[in-house]
Amino acid sequence: MDKFGEMTVFLCVAKEGSFSAAGRRLQLSPSAVSKLIARVEQRLNVRLFERVAGSIHLTQEGLAFRQASQRVVDAMNDAENSVISSDAEISGQLTIHTALTTAKYLLAPLLEEFLERYPRIKLKFMLGTERADFARQSIDVAIHSEQPTELSLVAKPLMPRPWVVAAAPAYLQKFGVPATPDELAQHRCLNFTIRTQWNSWTFREAGALTTIATTGHLSADQGELLRTFAINGLGVVRLARFHIAEDIRRGALVPLLEAFQEPSADVFYALYPQGRVLAPRVRAFLAFLEERLPRN
Known part of the structure; x- marks a missing residue:
């Protein structure tokens, strides 16, 4: 088996977590897979897997070899696909x-x-x-x-996925416009019931990062429902820019605290x-x- 084939077997073992599972997927015997990995380890003079109590785990060298092998396999597949199929x-x-x-x-x-x-x-x-x-x-x-x-x-x-804090004009007319992140404590913020880390809003103030844990009367497990709540004037929302860009463009939502927005993004x-x-x-x-x- 050539080096490309060895890398393919190695990546399968790393994915499946065992020689026997990799053998079943590749239609090879577990002993053949084990011998092939041992041969690669001997050639490279490193241990790619730790074998403990019937289980195997990638070593530090194995992790590095997996990343490099994946790049090689992807490059080979790219080269083949570039000439196999037209659009x-x-x-x-x-x-x-x-x-x-x-x-x-x-x-x-x-x-x-x-x-x-x-x-x-x-x-x-x-x-x-x-x-x-x-x-x-x-x-x-x-x-x-x-x-x-x-x-x-x-x-x-x-x-990147930058976030935007926004509210409807009707909400801002009724409850006022927050001038600083701290003032969000006096506002009705719309929160997620999933991935609740999204309810901690990060801003940059006076050169330092500050995080506001928001609270409010409404929450949902879908950003689309939070968007609807915000457009209906029910609170301040923090959503991805791509999600509410059109609402901001047509004036249904007004971006807030833009001077404090943290430039880094998901x-x-x-x-x-x-x-x-x-x-x-x-x-x-x-x-x-x-x-x-x-x-x-």
Whole structure:
């Protein structure tokens, strides 16, 4: 087996967490997989896995080798896919997992162009804020904020996600305009019931970061409902800029405390399983997002 094949086997073992599971996936015996890994370790003169009580774990050197191997495998797949399929030939169903607001406000406006470019691709969206079960739900790619902690997933950065604090003109007329972040304590803030860290609003004041833990009368597990509450004058909301940019443009919401906004932002990531050979339709979608999504 050549080095590319060895890397493919190594990445499968790292993903599956055992020689036997990797063997089943690759249709190799566990002993063949174990001998191949031992041969690679001997050639590199390092231990890639720690073997303890019947389980295996990547060593520090193994983690570094996994990252480098993934880049090599991805590059090889890119090279092959670049000559295998033209845009018109790329086909199949592409299943995407993401949140409702991301699908509605960020992705939906781009889909007509994508489908014109790749007319043989069929798109299927599965919506939710929780992490996707790629295998059980047959998901190709997920688009979410926050880098995953799962070693089984690749996280490809797509775009920053800055936040905006805003309220409706009717609310501000009734309750006043907060001049500083501290004044939010006297206002009705709209909160999330999921990922409650989003209810701690960070600002930059006098050169230092300050975090305000917000409280209010209304909360929801969907940003889209919080947006509706805010437009109806029910409180102050903090949502992603892409989500409420059109509401601000038409005057339905007024941005607040802009001088105190922390310039750093969350990041949207495209998530897909580690070690998986990406289908041309998935690579086409990721390349399209890189081309069309804003970089700031």
